[in-house]
Amino acid sequence: MTSEEADDDTGLRYKRCVFLIDWIGSRHHPSAKYLNIIMARFNLTTVALALLGVSQVQSQCTGPNVNAATISLITEFEGWYPNIYIDPVGLPTVGYGHLCADSSCSDVRYPIPLSRANGEQLLRDDIAGFQNCITLQTASSVVLNANQYGALVSWAFNVGCGATRTSTLIQRLNAGGDPNTVAAEELPKWNRGGGQVLPGLTRRRAAEVALHRTATSVGALPACS
Template identity: 80%
Template structure:
């Protein structure tokens, strides 16, 4: 029964501050390129299913509007994984939630699900403390600290700690 309720639950949309953070750190590429990990990519960090990005339903090179639409299509998965991975007792505002969606967009839902960050939130720890301590740990690529990831994690922590009365989670009971 819980898995059925989970499947019907949809993560809320992230706010514009979260979209802008993701866009800033992913960068804009209207044409297909190979990312540092060797994957064909287009737009704002869309990982393609093949070298021609045949999974993309927009014309390549992308217009900026189509690139943002593709990002919003892609981000739905990460909104859902943060929503589904956090316990219904976890209360996050829109900035906290958006920062975590940005992080999941970058590291993947599998990594976020098995993370101590999600475990600590689910254990009832203070979300701002957890973000401040856990997000900066996700700063490596290929076993090396990457300055871009250090900056991204700092920006995610900063967004996470901006107060707002706009609630995001829990989204479902």
């Protein structure tokens, strides 16, 4: 592929993402999480370009995989559904909050009903886009261990990459704020849905803060040179 063809291909994929944003937005979709899962499924580079506005060079950086503690936190709050069900806004869903492309979940490459192992792998597939979001949105000067990084990926998975990108939390981290202080002060603010405080979100934010504070010698960010 020539450089001109690559540029054309990138532009086309970007336009597809913009179309998806407009299509979902025109239906007043209530959850940014679903939008980001759909976009992550198409192409992770496109997600970075469309949502973050980063350069092609930056977007080639891939966020590290989250650790087992992060997966455990997310699965606890997402809930487990081995069979296809219709979520509260009328969309076909399966596993740990995976939004399907159609009513039969034909996009899922694992047999349905899902086994727990396949459900976790599907979740990891979905999480990949959010790992990239946190990695690309944080400055190279931000140093996070695996638990701190995982807590932020869980938050992004819940609220969406667009929300994290413009958040005070990310701004404070990039300005040099202490990660544990910033997370403890900012994460609890993200506990509202429909203008109301939701107990489930309050509990999730508290769990993310607790994970963020848990010491580990395993590093995660920065991941890109």
